[in-house]
Amino acid sequence: MEKNICQVYEAEIQALEEEIKVLTEKYEEIQQEYTSFSDEEILKSIKLFQREILGENKGYKSPSNLIFQLENLETDLLFLMKFTGFQFTSHSKKTLERTGNRTVQKNRLSGKCHSLSFQLEFQLTKMQENVSSVITDLKIMMESEEGSDVSKFVSRAEECRSLLKFFRSISSYAEWHEHRRNTFLHFK
Amino acid sequence: MEPGKEGLAPPSWRKQEEGKGDKPYGVLAYLEMLETQAHQEAVEQEKREQQKEKLAMLKARVRKLRLQRDKLREKVDLQEKQQPGKEGVVPDPAHPIAPRDVVEWRIRNLQALLQLFYLTGISGKPTRRGVCFSLSTAYEGTYLDSYHLELCTNPQVQILRHSIPVFIPLEQISKKYLQTDIRRFLSLLSDHLNAYAGRRHQAEQLEEHFSDQIEGALQRNSLYNLLIFNYNIPRNAQTFPFQARLLYGDPCCSLPTEVTVSCTPDAPASLVETAASHSEMFRCVALHKAFQSFNPLDVTS
Numbered sequence: 001m002e003k004n005i006c007q008v009y010e011a012e013i014q015a016l017e018e019e020i021k022v023l024t025e026k027y028e029e030i031q032q033e034y035t036s037f038s039d040e041e042i043l044k045s046i047k048l049f050q051r052e053i054l055g056e057n058k059g060y061k062s063p064s065n066l067i068f069q070l071e072n073l074e075t076d077l078l079f080l081m082k083f084t085g086f087q088f089t090s091h092s093k094k095t096l097e098r099t100g101n102r103t104v105q106k107n108r109l110s111g112k113c114h115s116l117s118f119q120l121e122f123q124l125t126k127m128q129e130n131v132s133s134v135i136t137d138l139k140i141m142m143e144s145e146e147g148s149d150v151s152k153f154v155s156r157a158e159e160c161r162s163l164l165k166f167f168r169s170i171s172s173y174a175e176w177h178e179h180r181r182n183t184f185l186h187f188k
Numbered sequence: 189m190e191p192g193k194e195g196l197a198p199p200s201w202r203k204q205e206e207g208k209g210d211k212p213y214g215v216l217a218y219l220e221m222l223e224t225q226a227h228q229e230a231v232e233q234e235k236r237e238q239q240k241e242k243l244a245m246l247k248a249r250v251r252k253l254r255l256q257r258d259k260l261r262e263k264v265d266l267q268e269k270q271q272p273g274k275e276g277v278v279p280d281p282a283h284p285i286a287p288r289d290v291v292e293w294r295i296r297n298l299q300a301l302l303q304l305f306y307l308t309g310i311s312g313k314p315t316r317r318g319v320c321f322s323l324s325t326a327y328e329g330t331y332l333d334s335y336h337l338e339l340c341t342n343p344q345v346q347i348l349r350h351s352i353p354v355f356i357p358l359e360q361i362s363k364k365y366l367q368t369d370i371r372r373f374l375s376l377l378s379d380h381l382n383a384y385a386g387r388r389h390q391a392e393q394l395e396e397h398f399s400d401q402i403e404g405a406l407q408r409n410s411l412y413n414l415l416i417f418n419y420n421i422p423r424n425a426q427t428f429p430f431q432a433r434l435l436y437g438d439p440c441c442s443l444p445t446e447v448t449v450s451c452t453p454d455a456p457a458s459l460v461e462t463a464a465s466h467s468e469m470f471r472c473v474a475l476h477k478a479f480q481s482f483n484p485l486d487v488t489s
Contacts, residue, residue: 009246016253023260045290073298079314135329161329167308
């Protein structure tokens with residue numbers, strides 16, 4: 001009899017923990033999507049936060065590993081942007097569906113590769129936590145002339161939803177474009 | 189022996205008693221039985237108390253989680269009511285956002301941006317010794333396996349570790365570009381890997397969705413640039429009149445450069461014609477998509 005009550009409690013605990021996880025994710029996601037802070041605000045907050053932890057550090061392990069984490073992430077991102085030439089200027093994602101193993105997210109991304117700007121909208125379906133992702137529905141907005149190389153690979157990429165191919169193509173095109181521009185300037 | 193019964197010695201002991209005929213043995217056995225009884229009762233009592241404790245703990249945890257969940261629900265409801273406009277959440281002077289929350293927001297923001305690089309095909313992270321790169325592969329909209337390379341940059345650029353399959357000409361590509369142009373090196377490697385992943389994906393899709401049209405298994409090499417198989421159309425026919433041989437001469441391409449589709453020698457002219465048209469098709473359409481077009485009523489993912 002008591003075992004049954006135990007099991008009932010344990011089942012409820014599991015259900016509650018799951019619900020809390022989902023609610024937290026939902027809250028953080030909306031918070032993430034609708035808030036944005038300028039670079040100055042971020043820098044200011046970092047300084048304030050550092051002062052806070054210095055103040056309250058009473059010998060126990062201080063949460064300055066948050067600052068450590070932040071700095072690492074900034075360094076990693078800076079490296080990638082410099083190395084690949086890709087800069088993402090704005091990004092927003094919204095979860096459209098979350099069932100069991102599957103999550104469908106709508107993403108809006110704008111950025112540039114060297115000097116070429118682009119705007120993307122795509123739906124990303126993830127199964128089993130990033131083991132496999134599928135792009136469904138891809139829209140690419142890029143300034144280009146009709147019939148140019150750029151408009152060709154843009155429409156081909158949209159047709160086949162080949163996001164990766166789009167990024168690779170735009171990367172080589174932008175580099176070639178950059179190289180050509182530099183050569184031209186050199187000879188001016 | 190049942191504890192709790194009145195201290196009657198069980199028959200077996202009485203036998204012993206009878207055998208010995210002395211009272212002292214009987215008494216000892218009796219005392220032993222009482223001791224065992226008391227011990228067992230103590231053990232049961234402890235079990236019951238542990239159970240009570242456990243139950244109380246579970247109850248308390250449920251109460252705490254319910255509270256947490258209710259608070260979160262309130263927060264989310266409030267969020268939905270607020271319906272922030274385009275400019276974002278209007279800062280409420282009465283509830284300024286704590287610096288810690290801003291820091292956490294920025295951390296999540298950065299993590300999401302870093303994850304996006306995975307979608308671009310080339311991603312990486314500086315390490316103590318150099319850089320660790322991740323090359324992701326995809327076929328159209330489906331992301332497939334990703335491969336990793338750890339490079340050290342001192343004194344020269346060197347590959348420390350990698351997960352590139354052995355049939356990809358890594359050494360050849362490194363010899364050519366690793367020291368002079370890392371970006372080109374990675375780009376070329378990505379092309380090789382993506383083409384391989386694309387060819388493999390097509391073959392796997394073919395085996396997954398059209399296995400009944402293929403005789404046995406696809407014959408192929410590790411690089412998936414040579415495929416040989418016998419097949420038929422329509423489905424469930426008894427024989428496999430067509431033999432296909434696809435050679436993918438360009439390692440950076442996921443379409444074949446040479447296709448031969450032949451028929452059994454006694455095949456009627458119509459089949460021979462079909463074989464020729466298939467040959468053309470396999471050269472310009474992905475393998476699994478070609479088979480899909482042979483079976484227009486089937487739907488594959």
